[in-house]
Amino acid sequence: MSQSTLTPPEAPQTGGGSPLGNGLKQRHLSMIALGGVIGAGLFVGSGAGIAAAGPSIVLAYAASGLLVMFVMRMLGEMSAANPASGSFSVHAERAIGPWAGFTAGWMFWTLLCVGVAIEGIGAAHIMTGWFPGTPSWMWVLVFMALFCGSNLAAVSNFGEFEFWFAALKIGAIALFLGLGVLAVLGLLPGTGSPGTANLLPDGGFLPQGVDGLLVGLLASVVAYGGLETVTIAAAESENPVEGVARAVRTTMWRIAIVYMGSMLVIVTLLPWNDPAVTADGPYAATLDRLGIPAAGEIMNVVILIALMSAMNANIYGSSRMAYSLVSRGQGPRALGKVSGRVPRRAVLASCGFGFVTVLLSYWYPDTLFAWLLNMVGGVILVVWGFIAVSQFVLRRRLEREAPGKLVVKMWGFPYLTWVALAGVAGVLVLMALGEDTRVQVIFTGGLTVALAATGYAMQRRAAARA
Numbered sequence: 391m392s393q394s395t396l397t398p399p400e401a402p403q404t405g406g407g408s409p410l411g412n413g414l415k416q417r418h419l420s421m422i423a424l425g426g427v428i429g430a431g432l433f434v435g436s437g438a439g440i441a442a443a444g445p446s447i448v449l450a451y452a453a454s455g456l457l458v459m460f461v462m463r464m465l466g467e468m469s470a471a472n473p474a475s476g477s478f479s480v481h482a483e484r485a486i487g488p489w490a491g492f493t494a495g496w497m498f499w500t501l502l503c504v505g506v507a508i509e510g511i512g513a514a515h516i517m518t519g520w521f522p523g524t525p526s527w528m529w530v531l532v533f534m535a536l537f538c539g540s541n542l543a544a545v546s547n548f549g550e551f552e553f554w555f556a557a558l559k560i561g562a563i564a565l566f567l568g569l570g571v572l573a574v575l576g577l578l579p580g581t582g583s584p585g586t587a588n589l590l591p592d593g594g595f596l597p598q599g600v601d602g603l604l605v606g607l608l609a610s611v612v613a614y615g616g617l618e619t620v621t622i623a624a625a626e627s628e629n630p631v632e633g634v635a636r637a638v639r640t641t642m643w644r645i646a647i648v649y650m651g652s653m654l655v656i657v658t659l660l661p662w663n664d665p666a667v668t669a670d671g672p673y674a675a676t677l678d679r680l681g682i683p684a685a686g687e688i689m690n691v692v693i694l695i696a697l698m699s700a701m702n703a704n705i706y707g708s709s710r711m712a713y714s715l716v717s718r719g720q721g722p723r724a725l726g727k728v729s730g731r732v733p734r735r736a737v738l739a740s741c742g743f744g745f746v747t748v749l750l751s752y753w754y755p756d757t758l759f760a761w762l763l764n765m766v767g768g769v770i771l772v773v774w775g776f777i778a779v780s781q782f783v784l785r786r787r788l789e790r791e792a793p794g795k796l797v798v799k800m801w802g803f804p805y806l807t808w809v810a811l812a813g814v815a816g817v818l819v820l821m822a823l824g825e826d827t828r829v830q831v832i833f834t835g836g837l838t839v840a841l842a843a844t845g846y847a848m849q850r851r852a853a854a855r856a
Contacts, residue, residue, distance in 0.1 A: 457817075468781055497841060511526070548623075672768045778814065
């Protein structure tokens with residue numbers, strides 16, 4: 391397959407000639423983009439990062455946030471130029487070759503399906519806490535059925551679910567930040583300003599040195615996963631080019647306010663080594679310190695919403711990625727059937743794999759499920775690497791052949807593209823050096839090699855037939 395022209399392997403999904411729908415409105419895309427940066431990883435996973443890095447967690451989130459901004463800008467440039475339901479998988483195929491699109495696409499599909507299982511298990515854990523005696527598997531089944539059903543219907547259903555989920559998450563974060571800033575300034579009744587009392591004692595700003603900062607950096611990278619979904623969803627919107635351009639352009643302030651703002655408020659109000667940071671979660675611990683009644687249960691509601699939002703988005707994203715791969719001849723043809731402008735077989739396959747993964751977590755928690763978790767541990771970094779390489783190649787091609795399509799441009803090209811690629815490689819090296827994360831690099835590397843070899847063999851067979 392020739393990669394020398396700008397004709398994409400998957401036709402741009404602009405609604406009119408696409409078999410998929412275009413039921414997502416601009417308000418849906420805006421809220422998907424906003425809500426995409428607020429997940430359970432932020433509410434829960436950030437506690438481990440704070441415990442490792444201390445107040446310097448703010449620097450860790452700033453560094454990883456800068457990397458994510460570059461990745462999203464590059465992805466936005468390519469998606470605005472050629473919107474497609476396969477997003478970066480399509481761009482990788484056009485830039486590098488079919489094997490690259492195959493590898494990036496199926497890796498991301500696996501990541502999202504395993505994510506559905508993890509989120510379903512987390513949501514079920516909260517529900518069994520509220521309803522003791524009920525089986526965990528029942529709640530997983532309820533949530534899987536709910537979101538599988540919503541994704542089997544018109545794409546606007548997915549958009550409405552995500553719109554309201556995102557609105558609730560954004561409202562919760564806004565309220566938290568508002569209360570936190572008032573408390574930091576000493577303006578919240580019953581509290582005094584802590585100043586730098588929690589930022590400098592107990593080891594200072596870097597209490598566990600550079601090693602602690604690196605652990606916090608790795609924890610923060612994981613929390614940023616999920617932003618890519620908006621470029622997949624844009625292909626089914628009323629105006630995909632304008633929609634993805636607007637979403638990407640606002641990524642910077644969203645990341646700055648939600649992540650770095652939250653971390654700064656938390657480490658200012660709480661001692662970094664407070665056991666409640668990891669036991670209860672940093673947000674619940676902060677609200678409890680501020681004297682907010684039932685802080686733990688309030689955060690359980692917010693976390694449940696974040697988990698349900700992630701399940702809904704991951705089922706959507708995985709089904710569209712599978713459909714895109716199949717439509718390009720890189721998957722089972724049976725999954726390519728579209729009815730009601732929805733790839734329903736791809737939705738069912740993605741939900742099915744997710745539910746099987748849940749069962750594996752019960753049957754083989756220390757073997758098969760652990761292997762799956764390790765295999766997807768570094769997937770997002772590999773995907774980001776494909777995005778950076780693809781953007782470098784396609785930007786040169788666009789400048790020669792279709793400069794008018796550059797609605798969104800990567801800053802400081804090509805230098806910041808190289809910086810982003812170096813950042814991705816650097817994080818993978820850090821993971822390989824860490825005892826707790828080295829196994830993830832090994833398993834993810836194995837998955838990458840296996841898929842790349844399969845994709846390359848398929849590419850060679852297709853070329854031979856042609």
